[in-house]
Amino acid sequence: MKKLWLMYGDYILFILILLIKLIVVGPATNTYFGVNLFFVSLGALILISFWSLWISPRVRRWILFYLSILLTILIASNIWYYRYFTDFLSVALIIQIPQMGAVGGGLEDLIYPADFLLFADTFIWGALLLKDRKRRFSDYPAKKRSKSAFVALAAGAVLFFTPLVINAADRDEWLVQDSLSNMRNYFKTGMLGHHVLDIGRELDDQFFEEKTLTSLQLREMQQFFDSNRGSSEEAVIDGQPNVIVIQLESFQTSVIDQEIDGQELTPFLNDYKEEVMYFPNFYHQTHQGRTSDAEFMLNTSFYPLKAGSVYTRYPDHSYDSLPEKMEAEGYETAAFHAFERTFWNRDDVYENFGFDHFYSIKDFPEGDVIGLTLNDEDFFLSSVDRMMEMSDPFYAFMVALTSHTPYDFPDEKKELNLDSIDEEIIQNYYHNIHFVDQAFGALINKLKDEGIWDDALIVAYGDHDSGLQEPGRDMAEMAEAESAVDYLNLGRKVPLFMKLPNMSEGEVMEQTGGQVDIAPTILSLLGLDKGYMMGESLLSDDPRLTVFRDGSYIYDGYYYEADLTSERENGNCYSLESEELTDKENCAPMLYEAASHLRMSDTIIKKNAVGQLKGESIEE
Ligand code: GP9
Ligand code: MN
Numbered sequence: 001m002k003k004l005w006l007m008y009g010d011y012i013l014f015i016l017i018l019l020i021k022l023i024v025v026g027p028a029t030n031t032y033f034g035v036n037l038f039f040v041s042l043g044a045l046i047l048i049s050f051w052s053l054w055i056s057p058r059v060r061r062w063i064l065f066y067l068s069i070l071l072t073i074l075i076a077s078n079i080w081y082y083r084y085f086t087d088f089l090s091v092a093l094i095i096q097i098p099q100m101g102a103v104g105g106g107l108e109d110l111i112y113p114a115d116f117l118l119f120a121d122t123f124i125w126g127a128l129l130l131k132d133r134k135r136r137f138s139d140y141p142a143k144k145r146s147k148s149a150f151v152a153l154a155a156g157a158v159l160f161f162t163p164l165v166i167n168a169a170d171r172d173e174w175l176v177q178d179s180l181s182n183m184r185n186y187f188k189t190g191m192l193g194h195h196v197l198d199i200g201r202e203l204d205d206q207f208f209e210e211k212t213l214t215s216l217q218l219r220e221m222q223q224f225f226d227s228n229r230g231s232s233e234e235a236v237i238d239g240q241p242n243v244i245v246i247q248l249e250s251f252q253t254s255v256i257d258q259e260i261d262g263q264e265l266t267p268f269l270n271d272y273k274e275e276v277m278y279f280p281n282f283y284h285q286t287h288q289g290r291t292s293d294a295e296f297m298l299n300t301s302f303y304p305l306k307a308g309s310v311y312t313r314y315p316d317h318s319y320d321s322l323p324e325k326m327e328a329e330g331y332e333t334a335a336f337h338a339f340e341r342t343f344w345n346r347d348d349v350y351e352n353f354g355f356d357h358f359y360s361i362k363d364f365p366e367g368d369v370i371g372l373t374l375n376d377e378d379f380f381l382s383s384v385d386r387m388m389e390m391s392d393p394f395y396a397f398m399v400a401l402t403s404h405t406p407y408d409f410p411d412e413k414k415e416l417n418l419d420s421i422d423e424e425i426i427q428n429y430y431h432n433i434h435f436v437d438q439a440f441g442a443l444i445n446k447l448k449d450e451g452i453w454d455d456a457l458i459v460a461y462g463d464h465d466s467g468l469q470e471p472g473r474d475m476a477e478m479a480e481a482e483s484a485v486d487y488l489n490l491g492r493k494v495p496l497f498m499k500l501p502n503m504s505e506g507e508v509m510e511q512t513g514g515q516v517d518i519a520p521t522i523l524s525l526l527g528l529d530k531g532y533m534m535g536e537s538l539l540s541d542d543p544r545l546t547v548f549r550d551g552s553y554i555y556d557g558y559y560y561e562a563d564l565t566s567e568r569e570n571g572n573c574y575s576l577e578s579e580e581l582t583d584k585e586n587c588a589p590m591l592y593e594a595a596s597h598l599r600m601s602d603t604i605i606k607k608n609a610v611g612q613l614k615g616e617s618i619e620e
Helices: 002-029 035-054 057-085 091-104 113-131 142-169 182-208 215-227 267-275 290-300 322-328 343-353 376-389 424-449 474-478 484-492 515-525 588-606
Strands: 243-248 277-279 332-336 357-359 394-399 457-462 496-499 553-555 558-561 572-575
Touching (some): 002 057, 002 182, 035 057, 035 142, 035 182, 057 113, 057 182, 091 182, 091 343, 142 182, 243 424, 267 424, 290 322, 290 343, 290 394, 290 515, 322 332, 322 343, 322 394, 332 343, 343 357, 357 376, 376 424, 424 457, 474 484, 484 558, 484 572
Parallel strands (some): 243 394, 332 357
Antiparallel strands (some): 457 496, 558 572
16 A cells, blocks of 8 residues: 555556545536536546656656646636626637637636635645655656556546447537537536637637538528518608717616616616616626627627637627628728727727727727726717718717726726625715716717717617625625526626607606617618628517526516536526426527527538528639
8 A cells, every 4th residue: 555655656646636626616606516526536547647657756846836727727717707697717818818808807706715625735736746846756667657647547437438329328518519618618518628629619610610501501591581570560760860878887777777776776777778778688798808799799799709809809800780780781880999999809800890980999098097007087088070971971989998807996086985795896886887877878878969869779788787795795785686587587697778860758668688789770760671680679579588598587577597517408598577496398599599699690600601591702
């Protein structure tokens, strides 16, 4: 036994410690960790390290030490990333690293002190290695070493593949089809398995993906778009109004009408919603690309990708974009975002979408900075000045940025007393929201003063949630969130306001919908065909399908929460009204449809296929 320990002790310790770390991912991210994950994780650890047994123990100890540091960094990064994105990292994000600075601003909220325990063993191990540097280790013959490596390889393979073969026999789709979400891959193949699969898929996409649609795909897609044209009875507005779209950063519905100690967080928007059409049942559908995903949906009506952002992965692909369609009708188009031009590749993407102008930070006068850049009030007001130089009719797309994580907010601008909230970051989020509400008010007043308001179509919505609403946190407690539907409302609902030309009275629009539906709504109001867009007008009375990137969806009063740990059929179906779990039959009609929307969207994006659908020949 002692001999065994002397020969393999380091290896056994390496496997045990990393296995514990992989198990800890479960509680650290509040996700499921079961027997299946245990075996695939153990198997995968052996599979990526068995070769070290070939090497003499003296050198091997150092190799295992470095390998363990690398794996620990990977595990910790996945945990931190998960806490904001409820997803694991993918290689596609590497090209997104330049954008991580902005997202990373909220890191201190995602890293808990206890996480550093993950690195504790590394220090102990490192210290021991250094202390023993001079000691001689008994070596053992190379032949024996290769035998142990082979035994480990075989054991690793059995441990890793047995659960997968059992799953495959259970007719799981992931082995034959690319899965819809990273987390589904994780629950099947473990964290290391997920990364290997992810890298494999990415290489396959980059180097072997056939860019031409098959005739079957073409037929299915044409059929989908033909039946998705929308009805002719929808409201149409006269003439060619100016169209102004305002995307608000991290702006979730829960803040609307919310009062803290008698103070309204959004006094302006609370009144504004009485003047315009307000959609309280509207959801964000963004994923890893966050702001860029929301912008992408707004301008193309396709879904975000499962990994990375379309803006960084396929910035030059073409769509039936909103600016292009408007331009064809004689509109002048402009995008406004007071940040660096190249962030999220916006300079290329906006041009590719067909915007005539892009006003970025260099085009705005200097003003107070809040968070990442120029504050929203100055941003909005200067944007209106730019708009007034444009010729009518125009389409202006504004992306606000003040209320961005980590939500730091200058003390001198704080107007609310939020002492009753414990978490400082949540207090700061509300200070930001209050400021943006007032900035939005200033924008609307200026539009009114300049005579732009009356005739214009004005759309405003939040890009995504604040990321601060997990169970146990102040925000969830204040909202008294308990059920899955409560968390859906807190984490997925963003407000949508739509002001039609010459609107005299507001209206609460109860229909459900998501960000892919905004462009089709605008086009339908203008009496234009939406062409190759996946969403549906929010003004039609038919129930519409709202799909989230993990395969969960909302349809006709029901919410289907996908269970990423098992087959698609095993999710939960909730009634939105009663918030109770209901019979799965209620959600069944869209079970396959929802997944096929995501797959179709992915295929069209990756194959740059809108042109092919229109019958254009493919340019290489
Ligand atoms: C910066 C902005 C960042 O331009 O897009 O917002 P995020 O993508 O992190 O939500
Ligand atoms: Mn954002």
